[in-house]
Amino acid sequence: xxxxxxxxxxxxLALGLTxxxxxxVCEKQGGPPNQVELAMYSLLWSEHCAYKHSKKxxxxxxxxxxxxxxxxxxxxxxVDVGGxxxxxxxxxxxxxxxxxxxxxxxxxxxxxxxxxxxxxGARPIAVLDSLRFGEPEGEGGTRTxxxxxxxxxxxxxxxxxxxxxxxxxxVYFEGPYEHNCLVNAMALGLAERDALVRSAAAGTGxxxxxxxxxxxxxxxxxxxxxxxxxxxxxxxxxxxxxxxxPTVQVGDPFEEKKLLECSxxxxxxxxxxxxxxxxxAGLTSSAAEMASKGEVGIEIxxxxxxxxEADMEPFEVMVSESQERMLCVVEPDRLQAVxxxxxxxxxxxxxxxxxxxxxxxxxxxxxxxxxxxxxxxxVDDCPLYDLQPQKPAQPxxxxxxxxxxxxxxxxxxxxxxxxxxxxxxxxxRPLFEQYDAIVQSRTVRxxxxxxxxxxxxxxxxxxxxxxxxxxxxxxxxxxxxxxxxGAIESVLExxxxxxxAGAEPLGTTNNLNFGNPEKPHIAWQLSEAVRGLGEACRALxxxxxGGNVSLYxxxxxxxxxxxxxxxxxxxxxxxxxxxxxxxARAGDEVALVGPFAPSxxxxxxxxxxxxxxxxxxxxxxxxxxxxxxxxxxxxxxxGAMSSAHDIAEGGLAVALAECCLAGGLGAEIALDAGTAxxxxxxxxxxxxxxxxxxxGFLVSGEAGSLERLGERVALRRLGTVGGDSLAIxxxxxxxxxxxxxxxxxxxxxxxxxxx
Amino acid sequence: xxxxxxQFPGSCDEVDALxxxxxxxxxxxxxxxxxxxxxxxxxxxxxxxxxxxxxxAGAIARFAPAMESVIEFAREGGxxxxxxxxxxxxxxARLLPGALLPNRNLRFTxxxxxLEVLSSGGTFTRACALDERLSIPAKHAWGRYYADEQxxxxxxxxxxxxxxxAPGENFNGSxxxxxxxxxxxxxxxxxxxxxxxxxxxxxxxxxxxxxIYDSIKxxxxx
Numbered sequence: 001x002x003x004x005x006x007x008x009x010x011x012x013l014a015l016g017l018t019x020x021x022x023x024x025v026c027e028k029q030g031g032p033p034n035q036v037e038l039a040m041y042s043l044l045w046s047e048h049c050a051y052k053h054s055k056k057x058x059x060x061x062x063x064x065x066x067x068x069x070x071x072x073x074x075x076x077x078x079v080d081v082g083g084x085x086x087x088x089x090x091x092x093x094x095x096x097x098x099x100x101x102x103x104x105x106x107x108x109x110x111x112x113x114x115x116x117x118x119x120x121g122a123r124p125i126a127v128l129d130s131l132r133f134g135e136p137e138g139e140g141g142t143r144t145x146x147x148x149x150x151x152x153x154x155x156x157x158x159x160x161x162x163x164x165x166x167x168x169x170x171v172y173f174e175g176p177y178e179h180n181c182l183v184n185a186m187a188l189g190l191a192e193r194d195a196l197v198r199s200a201a202a203g204t205g206x207x208x209x210x211x212x213x214x215x216x217x218x219x220x221x222x223x224x225x226x227x228x229x230x231x232x233x234x235x236x237x238x239x240x241x242x243x244x245x246p247t248v249q250v251g252d253p254f255e256e257k258k259l260l261e262c263s264x265x266x267x268x269x270x271x272x273x274x275x276x277x278x279x280x281a282g283l284t285s286s287a288a289e290m291a292s293k294g295e296v297g298i299e300i301x302x303x304x305x306x307x308x309e310a311d312m313e314p315f316e317v318m319v320s321e322s323q324e325r326m327l328c329v330v331e332p333d334r335l336q337a338v339x340x341x342x343x344x345x346x347x348x349x350x351x352x353x354x355x356x357x358x359x360x361x362x363x364x365x366x367x368x369x370x371x372x373x374x375x376x377x378x379v380d381d382c383p384l385y386d387l388q389p390q391k392p393a394q395p396x397x398x399x400x401x402x403x404x405x406x407x408x409x410x411x412x413x414x415x416x417x418x419x420x421x422x423x424x425x426x427x428x429r430p431l432f433e434q435y436d437a438i439v440q441s442r443t444v445r446x447x448x449x450x451x452x453x454x455x456x457x458x459x460x461x462x463x464x465x466x467x468x469x470x471x472x473x474x475x476x477x478x479x480x481x482x483x484x485x486g487a488i489e490s491v492l493e494x495x496x497x498x499x500x501a502g503a504e505p506l507g508t509t510n511n512l513n514f515g516n517p518e519k520p521h522i523a524w525q526l527s528e529a530v531r532g533l534g535e536a537c538r539a540l541x542x543x544x545x546g547g548n549v550s551l552y553x554x555x556x557x558x559x560x561x562x563x564x565x566x567x568x569x570x571x572x573x574x575x576x577x578x579x580x581x582x583x584a585r586a587g588d589e590v591a592l593v594g595p596f597a598p599s600x601x602x603x604x605x606x607x608x609x610x611x612x613x614x615x616x617x618x619x620x621x622x623x624x625x626x627x628x629x630x631x632x633x634x635x636x637x638x639g640a641m642s643s644a645h646d647i648a649e650g651g652l653a654v655a656l657a658e659c660c661l662a663g664g665l666g667a668e669i670a671l672d673a674g675t676a677x678x679x680x681x682x683x684x685x686x687x688x689x690x691x692x693x694x695x696g697f698l699v700s701g702e703a704g705s706l707e708r709l710g711e712r713v714a715l716r717r718l719g720t721v722g723g724d725s726l727a728i729x730x731x732x733x734x735x736x737x738x739x740x741x742x743x744x745x746x747x748x749x750x751x752x753x754x755x
Numbered sequence: 756x757x758x759x760x761x762q763f764p765g766s767c768d769e770v771d772a773l774x775x776x777x778x779x780x781x782x783x784x785x786x787x788x789x790x791x792x793x794x795x796x797x798x799x800x801x802x803x804x805x806x807x808x809x810x811x812a813g814a815i816a817r818f819a820p821a822m823e824s825v826i827e828f829a830r831e832g833g834x835x836x837x838x839x840x841x842x843x844x845x846x847x848a849r850l851l852p853g854a855l856l857p858n859r860n861l862r863f864t865x866x867x868x869x870l871e872v873l874s875s876g877g878t879f880t881r882a883c884a885l886d887e888r889l890s891i892p893a894k895h896a897w898g899r900y901y902a903d904e905q906x907x908x909x910x911x912x913x914x915x916x917x918x919x920x921a922p923g924e925n926f927n928g929s930x931x932x933x934x935x936x937x938x939x940x941x942x943x944x945x946x947x948x949x950x951x952x953x954x955x956x957x958x959x960x961x962x963x964x965x966x967i968y969d970s971i972k973x974x975x976x977x
Binding site: 156157160161162163252253254255257258261345346432433434435436438439442443444446456465575 | 766767803804863864959960
């Protein structure tokens with residue numbers, strides 16, 4: 001390395017390492033690390049790469065099951081979907097970049113998760129997104145609308161241009177996300193089960209090929225502090241303006257589209273030993289992880305990396321997060337074929353290094369060694385920390401402001417309309433209309449047609465098409481009220497969505513979005529939520545095959561709501577019998593199914609009224625909920641239900657309105673005293689109408705079909721489908737009579753905000 | 756009969772168009788760098804973002820080697836169908852009159868739209884009745900059809916305005932609600948909605964798009 005003073009412990013602290021971690025690095029290195037080495041350690045030992053505050057918790061999660069083909073640790077997890085096929089899927093966050101620049105932040109979030117999918121050899125078939133912002137109205141509303149608009153455009157821009165449908169998602173608006181929005185993106189891919197690729201490097205003497213976009217200084221986020229300090233000290237003149245450089249990467253979906261097709265064709269022709277995408281920490285993390293998994297060494301010559309900027313320092317090349325790049329291991333005699341295929345797809349490919357037997361990562365610049373680190377030290381030796389969880393004595397979150405759209409003495413009809421128009425419940429049409437939901441011709445259920453997105457699989461020999469159903473969900477407010485039960489509810493909600501489509505869970509992915517885990521109350525939220533998540537996934541036999549952790553999500557006003565976003569994938573035997581949420585036939589009977597025990601605590605209505613979060617949610621009887629889901633699923637699969645919809649935000653009344661709107665049909669409903677008593681809410685019509693809790697489904701169908709369903713699970717008939725208005729007679733509280741037009745107007749509120 | 760479906764870097768709906776064509780005949784992909792149209796009886800220029808839509812949607816694809824052959828094929832009377840990005844490519848290639856501008860709402864928009872058939876019996880609408888309504892999805896950011904009034908009047912006179920958005924369905928702001936047009940000879944047709952995404956009840960919400968493919972087949976085999 002060029003003559004330069006070694007970085008000091010202060011540089012290490014500025015890069016986020018602790019004093020003890022720096023000393024450990026010195027011990028592993030046999031002396032102080034140089035600039036390249038410190039940059040690489042600081043990234044690989046960051047929370048983002050090493051999961052040092054979450055790994056011990058993550059180890060408690062269930063990751064094995066009969067359908068699991070690939071579990072956590074690979075670029076994405078995968079489950080067996082039969083017919084020789086596997087479905088790869090994963091969710092990942094791009095929260096902080098999106099808060100800085102929502103369009104590119106969200107776009108590159110989609111780009112990153114898609115690369116994870118095709119890195120294991122699966123063709124991406126769908127994207128879903130999970131978004132959280134502050135309140136869209138009032139103080140801060142302008143910025144919220146800017147962030148939402150940018151994030152939705154960015155997701156659409158990337159997904160639409162690359163030809164992968166965006167089939168579902170969720171958005172919540174809550175005060176605690178105002179200064180720290182969340183942008184999580186999930187992707188699914190399909191591959192021949194036996195053709196899935198792992199990322200372990202192997203074969204001493206094999207060649208490392210970097211292909212895709214060239215490498216620039218964009219996205220040198222974690223190292224920017226070092227960059228300024230070192231470059232000023234070195235006075236190389238190469239980057240005097242480094243502080244001004246954007247730390248958010250800029251995505252190019254066209255480049256990724258070529259990269260995707262090129263990668264899949266390389267794999268299809270059997271030209272690669274292994275493949276890995278470049279994500280956070282760029283070459284550093286990809287190379288080190290490939291070496292670690294293969295228990296080999298790797299040597300990289302930074303001077304052979306195609307650059308888009310001259311005079312980049314070796315450490316900059318190693319940590320750059322330039323988008324749309326992949327790294328593969330190739331046997332020497334196949335190198336020419338690999339490079340020729342890159343040329344066909346107009347993708348730049350370059351041999352940048354080799355697999356060695358040294359067990360070390362060697363970074364060279366030309367002939368000169370500029371960095372040398374043991375692979376094990378880099379990847380495995382980062383210290384893991386125990387959390388110090390403590391339940392907070394005081395409420396962490398202030399009560400939300402009461403909404404003006406709900407009059408103090410509101411009738412139940414006014415309450416229903418206010419709920420339908422509330423930002424968390426209003427129709428997402430203005431958002432999802434910006435996404436191509438149908439490219440690739442697999443989409444059986446489009447947004448707002450069913451509780452889960454449904455994607456057809458190839459027909460089998462008998463001509464039957466099975467299908468995948470997928471859902472993503474998390475109600476952060478309820479997790480904040482009770483991290484353990486709130487997390488269980490999120491898992492149950494996803495499984496309920498699948499059940500309504502007729503699908504049984506195969507596997508789960510999760511993105512744990514939390515605040516600073518070094519604070520005891522956040523540590524408590526995190527450990528309680530992970531405990532709930534593990535229990536629920538075990539109970540549903542929906543193991544976690546991969547995921548992501550995003551910590552330190554805090555703004556000036558405090559932490560975000562704890563948000564363990566759950567993505568779940570399930571299978572249904574016949575795509576033609578996929579469930580729908582909308583009422584379908586006048587004359588059908590409507591029934592409430594399942595162990596539903598509604599409560600207004602932590603409900604959407606409580607929020608609209610400005611009520612503080614309760615300390616804890618009601619106990620959940622997971623086994624009973626699971627039984628109800630199974631009964632609904634079977635009924636949908638038999639084709640016995642005209643519609644099935646799970647009861648979520650806004651309770652039974654909102655669910656009824658949603659069924660009416662999705663089907664373009666009204667209904668006449670009577671909620672008598674017996675129903676109220678059965679729901680544990682005698683003489684409390686408000687709780688019956690608007691209370692929330694897991695385990696409730698609204699189904700419609702012929703009387704005989706409902707009768708048969710009632711033999712399997714608690715079922716109460718509520719009324720009949722028909723007409724062009726929703727009429728609800730609520731014992732003791734009068735009646736609701738709202739035309740479909742009125743309901744649609746209330747439900748269309750988001751368009752006014754984001755038109 | 757055989758369809759040839761072009762494939763550019765950045766094409767997205769080429770496999771959908773290929774599979775849709777296979778419902779009525781044979782079909783094969785044609786790589787943008789090749790000049791050989793592989794004996795196709797009809798050409799489909801599919802949707803997507805050819806060359807990333809850089810410069811202007813369709814502006815670069817128009818110069819692809821395969822397009823040179825398609826232009827020659829069209830001049831000789833061969834049927835050419837351009838869908839969405841393919842429509843933009845055909846306008847850029849001057850095989851069709853007019854141009855496609857950014858949507859009025861300036862956003863990419865996906866909707867199932869109702870279309871009215873204004874000109875039936877031609878190469879691409881032989882299987883449709885006059886004034887028949889088709890339900891076909893549209894999804895694009897640059898779909899606002901524009902031509903000067905003189906051109907539009909001439910097109911109207913010669914029956915070149917083939918498809919129109921039904922009342923209330925024109926979300927992109929196309930002049931005269933135009934959704935699809937053909938050239939004067941009637942052998943080149945472009946439309947913004949995606950007929951290849953309306954060929955199967957399971958995924959398509961309708962099978963009306965199949966009528967476009969059926970029409971081409973009837974023309975070839977007539």
